[in-house]
Amino acid sequence: MVALNSRFLLGKYREAFVVDGKGENPIKAIFTLMLKFGLIDGLLTVSKDGNSPRLIFKAEDVEIPVRNSCFGVNALLKKAVQKYRLSRLAVFGPACTFDGLNKTQYFGIGCNWTKTAVALKISFLCPGVLTDTAFLSEVVDITGKRAGVSRFYFQKGKLHYQLKTGEEITVPPSFHHRYVNSACRYCLNLSGKGTDLTAVYLKERDKVLLIVRSERGLSTLAQVQRSSPSTLYFRKADRKEVESLISFLKEKVILNITDIIERVELGFPVPKWNDNKLRKFYRLWNSIDVNSEEEVF
């Protein structure tokens, strides 16, 4: 039977650091430094509000999403690789972006030679994405007041929103689950398995919990640190910090698994050419033999 353990929820990882950007968002600082020192030649990400994808070439233009809004990062992938011929591209987005990107890299469908064009993949821990209107409805549902969401973060295993009014609210996963994109309700990869680094936004704007998954991720951080030693401060994450994250993921993934089981039992259709991974998961859920593998290209 599948155990909702760290391996399943968070995936394989080498290290977890709390990174302090000293007044600046550390992810933004990492990308700014990478562009400045030529470690990457472009950054594919989304606007700050998460509503439209951005292709960034200059260090001073770097912006990263701070809301779990909808994305479409891969819509600019072909432009980046085939039009602008970027060969050291960094990509930042939620896990589903990397599902599309990794598939493009593995099979070669969609965008030519993507396999060799991407230098770094950073995802953020995604509790499920929402549109602007879904955000408004969710906030009304929780607080009874109408307000926009300016950013999201995790604290002590809970999801929080900072509203545009400055107020901070805790979002219960059961409420959140009702408003997310419908595909996010069947997602089992909230933590961005298959990327080099996973960023978890924390309450302090200038701090993130960074989960390092690959050798490439670790060496990139080392290079960034070497190029500008005083910009970022790394501290190994406490066991408690990682465990609180796992407890959130467990709570959310249980809701997702319930939806998957319901969907399979109701016999809802799946896309053609699909190897029916939901049904496979359904079978696995009651099986004792588990064989899961991950790969980063």
Add this chain to the structure above:
Amino acid sequence: MFYRDKLSFEDEEFKLKVGFLHFSSCSGCQVAFFDMFEEAVEILDTVELVYSNMLTKRRDLPRMDVAFVEGALCIEDPHHLHLVKELQKKAKLIVAVGGCASFGGVRRLSCGNQLPQPQHQSFVPITEVDLVKPKVKYAIPGCPPNPSLLYSFLLALLEINEDFLLPFELMTFSTRASGMDIFVEVVNKGFCVGCGTCSTACPTRAITYNYECSRPAFNPGLCVYCGSCLAACPQSFKPYPQPTYT
């Protein structure tokens, strides 16, 4: 019979005989195949190109292990009818390359009765022809497919990497594919994550990205029925590197 059934894997002389057959198409798929450049060097010692209307001088169709077929078959063209009969006899395995051969492609929009060949009126993809259907093992989507996809496919074929080849095998059972599939198969069934991969895969910008609702937007007038969008979608078949459950 699979192309390696009677051959030893240790046989140093083994060379996979491949041919490239052209039916009704723009030849873009064949050009994409030859666009592999230096990557092709890696596989040249294991592959022998025995027939291609562009690169070989042969008129008759030799026996071959794998026939890559581009283009849709024109029912009124006697040359095509002859070629498909020959293909059935001479090829051990057929791979439909590109949208026209796999799903009809841009030929789905053809009404015929036009110059310079008004007698050419009806076109069917090779996957719909019963004579060769048992031998059509794989269909590769795209208009044209990317050279990187064709290179990876050829490598997978040489290594018999079933994990890689399986989705392309599934596609042979589907004789129709268009941008509408993204809506019918993914969006309507509640699987669209709004990642935008379909819009980047579309060669004609028939699929764009609607930022307001974070979903693809489809313009049927621009679609060439190549199937790239659904094939690229991470929800259509196994996206790497999702954990695989076996």
